Amino acid sequence: MKLLQNYKDFPAALWILLINTLMMALGFYMIIPLLAVYLLENLVLSATMVGLIIGVRSFFQQAFQLWGGMISDRVGYKLLICIGVFIRSIGFIMFGLVDSFPGLLLAAILSGLGGAFFHPSSYGLYTVLSTPKNRSIIYSTRDMLSNVGFIVGPVVGAFLLKIDFQIVCLVSGIMFILVLIVSIIGLPSSKPKPDSTHPTVLEDLQEIVTNQRFMTFTILMIFVWFLFSQLYIAVPIKMDWLGIDNNIGYIYSSGALVIVFLQVPLISFLTNRFSSLFLIALGCFLLTLGLFFIGITPNVIGIYLGVIIFAFGQMFLQPMISKEISEVASISLTASYFGFNGLALAIGGLAGSLLGGVLYDLGGTVNKMIPWAVFILVGIITVIVILAKEQRSKVVNNME
Numbered sequence: 490m491k492l493l494q495n496y497k498d499f500p501a502a503l504w505i506l507l508i509n510t511l512m513m514a515l516g517f518y519m520i521i522p523l524l525a526v527y528l529l530e531n532l533v534l535s536a537t538m539v540g541l542i543i544g545v546r547s548f549f550q551q552a553f554q555l556w557g558g559m560i561s562d563r564v565g566y567k568l569l570i571c572i573g574v575f576i577r578s579i580g581f582i583m584f585g586l587v588d589s590f591p592g593l594l595l596a597a598i599l600s601g602l603g604g605a606f607f608h609p610s611s612y613g614l615y616t617v618l619s620t621p622k623n624r625s626i627i628y629s630t631r632d633m634l635s636n637v638g639f640i641v642g643p644v645v646g647a648f649l650l651k652i653d654f655q656i657v658c659l660v661s662g663i664m665f666i667l668v669l670i671v672s673i674i675g676l677p678s679s680k681p682k683p684d685s686t687h688p689t690v691l692e693d694l695q696e697i698v699t700n701q702r703f704m705t706f707t708i709l710m711i712f713v714w715f716l717f718s719q720l721y722i723a724v725p726i727k728m729d730w731l732g733i734d735n736n737i738g739y740i741y742s743s744g745a746l747v748i749v750f751l752q753v754p755l756i757s758f759l760t761n762r763f764s765s766l767f768l769i770a771l772g773c774f775l776l777t778l779g780l781f782f783i784g785i786t787p788n789v790i791g792i793y794l795g796v797i798i799f800a801f802g803q804m805f806l807q808p809m810i811s812k813e814i815s816e817v818a819s820i821s822l823t824a825s826y827f828g829f830n831g832l833a834l835a836i837g838g839l840a841g842s843l844l845g846g847v848l849y850d851l852g853g854t855v856n857k858m859i860p861w862a863v864f865i866l867v868g869i870i871t872v873i874v875i876l877a878k879e880q881r882s883k884v885v886n887n888m889e
Contacts, residue, residue: 503618503627505675506611509668510631513574513607514638516664519646520581520657522741525725527654532588536853540722540846542590542597544839546580547718549601550608551835558609558828559690566617566824567676569610571669577603578665585658603665609831613824614676616815624815628808629756635807636752636800639745647736693822697829703817705878707833712871713769713806714837716776716864719845720799723783723860724792726849730857733789743793744800752804759805765813766879768805770872775802777868784861 499507528539561569580600587593619627649657698704724740759768779799782791810830818826848860 499623499627500618502675502677503615505671506614506618507631507634509570509611509671509676511634511638512664512668512671514635515642515645516581516638516661516668518638518642518741519649519664520584520642520661522643522721522737523646523650523654523657524584525721526737527650528593529725529729531654532593534590535846536722536726536849537843537846538590540842540849542593543721544718544842544846545594546597546601547838547842548835549598550604551601551714551831551833551838553602553605554609554828554831554835555825556828557606558613558824558826558831559693561606561610561613561824562693562822565678566610566614567672567678570607570614570676571672573603573605573607573610574665574668574672575603576600576606578662578669579603581665582658582662585653585655605828605831609824609828612811612827616818616820616823625760625808625812626753626757628811629753632804632807633749633752636745636748636804640742640749643737643741644739647739693825696819696822697826700817703814703826703830706813706817707830709871709875709878710810710830710833711837711840712867713773713776714834715841715844716773716780716868716871717803717806718838718841719780719864720796722842722845722849723780724796727783727786727792728789730853731788733792740789740793740796744796744798744803747797748800748804752808755804756808760809760812764879764882765809765816766875766882768809769813770875770879772802772805772809773868773875774872775799775805777865777872778802780864780868781861784858784864 525539525543528534528542529536534542557569557573577600580596580598580603583596583599584593587596615627615631616624646657646661649660720741725737728734728737775798779795779797779802782795782798784795786792786795811827814826814830815823844863845860848863852859852861
């Protein structure tokens with residue numbers, strides 16, 4: 490009943506933002522999980538080239554989030570959301586129109602830049618429209634809706650793929666055009682209040698980089714996103730090695746089903762009992778365990794199990810990372826903090842995609858356990874360091 494009461498208290502603008510999240514997730518997951526399959530099988534690109542294309546999209550989205558966040562903190566969240574979804578729609582449509590490597594890279598850059606504009610802006614608006622008491626529920630609901638897209642998007646994309654990959658890209662692009670229309674009509678202007686001190690961009694950056702708690706957290710997230718970035722390459726690569734011809738959309742959707750039904754109540758229960766850092770460490774451990782099962786399995790059942798475990802890790806990570814950032818960020822620079830943290834996704838995601846591609850190529854020619862052994866080592870070390878940081882935070886809090 491308390492959970493339902495929280496939903497009743499949501500303002501109308503917040504519901505519009507949640508609808509946007511669902512529509513963007515549908516458009517995104519309609520194409521991204523199938524992109525590696527299309528590039529590997531239809532365009533016959535190497536795993537390294539596929540990793541580069543996917544890594545470039547992720548890098549441009551995450552690396553430019555800082556600038557997207559800083560701009561939106563100054564001109565308003567709504568404007569940057571609208572610009573971002575429009576640019577992404579062009580990028581996704583381009584994936585279906587080009588077949589050259591330079592053209593695919595351009596499509597990846599545009600789709601990434603679009604996300605760089607709307608992602609920190611939407612989180613800034615979520616923070617403005619929420620309160621400290623309901624923020625965990627809001628972030629969990631946002632991620633739950635995103636995972637509804639994770640379920641439905643790949644299934645719809647796989648169905649449209651039977652017609653043509655170009656149709657997948659077109660429908661995905663149209664979803665973002667619909668988000669643009671809904672945003673223009675339904676989102677508040679949300680222009681930040683003018684700051685009488687008028688800090689410069691460099692002063693804003695100085696505040697962020699001198700926030701020791703935030704910077705340590707951001708560095709740790711590089712290794713978390715290194716692991717997270719493996720999902721959309723690891724599954725098609727493993728299926729190719731095993732000669733499995735199952736519907737990859739169903740495999741991805743199986744994990745997301747668990748998230749949709751469990752994320753909001755489970756996060757609501759656990760956040761009152763464990764710290765954000767502990768739950769992030771747990772999420773990182775589950776990512777590692779999921780990749781381990783994908784790596785050692787001799788059949789499709791193990792791939793399903795690995796994806797489900799991986800999805801549990803994702804369920805803990807996403808809302809807790811958002812909550813941790815919102816707690817350390819100053820309210821006037823919320824989008825900038827989210828944008829700066831995107832650098833962790835940029836570095837970790839690009840390193841994961843590029844190094845992952847190289848490791849998979851080595852696995853295919855030298856020893857198939859090479860990539861999985863590296864991922865497990867990175868995961869275990871990262872979990873240990875995050876837990877050590879969490880223990881230090883407890884000691885400091887007790888001393889205070």
